[in-house]
Amino acid sequence: MTAEIIRWVLENLDYWVVLFFMAVESSFIPFPSEVVVPPAAWLSMASDSMNIFLVVVAATVGADVGALINYFLARYLGRPVIYRFAESRLGHLCLLDRSKVEQAEAYFRRHGATSTFFGRLVPAVRQLISIPAGIAKMPVSRFLIFTTLGAATWNTILALIGWGIYRFSSVKTVDEVYLLAKQYNTELSIAILLLVALAIGILFFKARKK
Numbered sequence: 001m002t003a004e005i006i007r008w009v010l011e012n013l014d015y016w017v018v019l020f021f022m023a024v025e026s027s028f029i030p031f032p033s034e035v036v037v038p039p040a041a042w043l044s045m046a047s048d049s050m051n052i053f054l055v056v057v058a059a060t061v062g063a064d065v066g067a068l069i070n071y072f073l074a075r076y077l078g079r080p081v082i083y084r085f086a087e088s089r090l091g092h093l094c095l096l097d098r099s100k101v102e103q104a105e106a107y108f109r110r111h112g113a114t115s116t117f118f119g120r121l122v123p124a125v126r127q128l129i130s131i132p133a134g135i136a137k138m139p140v141s142r143f144l145i146f147t148t149l150g151a152a153t154w155n156t157i158l159a160l161i162g163w164g165i166y167r168f169s170s171v172k173t174v175d176e177v178y179l180l181a182k183q184y185n186t187e188l189s190i191a192i193l194l195l196v197a198l199a200i201g202i203l204f205f206k207a208r209k210k
Contacts, residue, residue: 026066041162074134120150
C-alpha cells in the first residue's frame with residue numbers, strides 16, 4: 001500500500017501534492033519527506049511545471065499544518081490520552097510508541113522553545129516535537145515561528161538535494177530521484193544531527209559561562 005502511495009505521489013507532483021503530503025509527514029502519520037521535496041525540486045529544474053522556491057514554500061506550509069495538528073491534539077487531549085494512543089494498536093500502525101513520545105518530551109524539556117526549531121532537523125524527533133510543545137501549552141505564535149524556521153531549513157536542504165541531483169547526476173525520472181534522495185537523506189540526517197548537537201553544546205556552554 002505504501003509503495004502504491006509513493007508511486008502516486010511521484011506521478012502526480014504539484015504544489016498541492018507537496019503541501020498535503022508534507023502535512024502528513026509532519027503529523028503523527030509516517031511518510032518519508034524525501035518522496036516529496038527532492039523529486040519536486042528536481043522536477044522544477046527539469047521542466048517549467050514547478051518553481052523550486054515555491055516547492056519549499058508549499059512544503060513548509062504543509063509541515064506547519066501537520067505540526068499544528070499534533071500541537072492542538074496534544075494541547076487539548078493532554079498527556080494521558082496521547083500516551084494511551086501511543087501504546088494502542090493504531091498508534092503502533094503509525095509507527096508511534098511510548099518511548100518515542102518520551103524521547104520527544106525529554107528533548108523538549110532539555111532545550112525548551114528552541115527545540116521546536118532544532119527538533120525539525122533531528123531524525124525520529126522531527127514529526128513528534130510538536131506533541132510536547134502542545135502538552136506544555138507553548139504559546140502557539142512562538143511555536144509556529146520556530147516550527148516554520150525549522151521546517152523551512154529542512155525543506156531547503158531537501159530541495160537542494162533535488163537541485164544537486166539535477167545538476168550533478170544523469171537521472172531521468174522522479175523515481176530515480178527519490179531513490180537517490182533517500183540515500184542522501186540518511187547521510188545528511190547524520191551530518192545535521194551532529195551539527196545540531198554541536199550548536200546546542202555551544203549555546204549551553206555560553207549560557208553556563210554567563
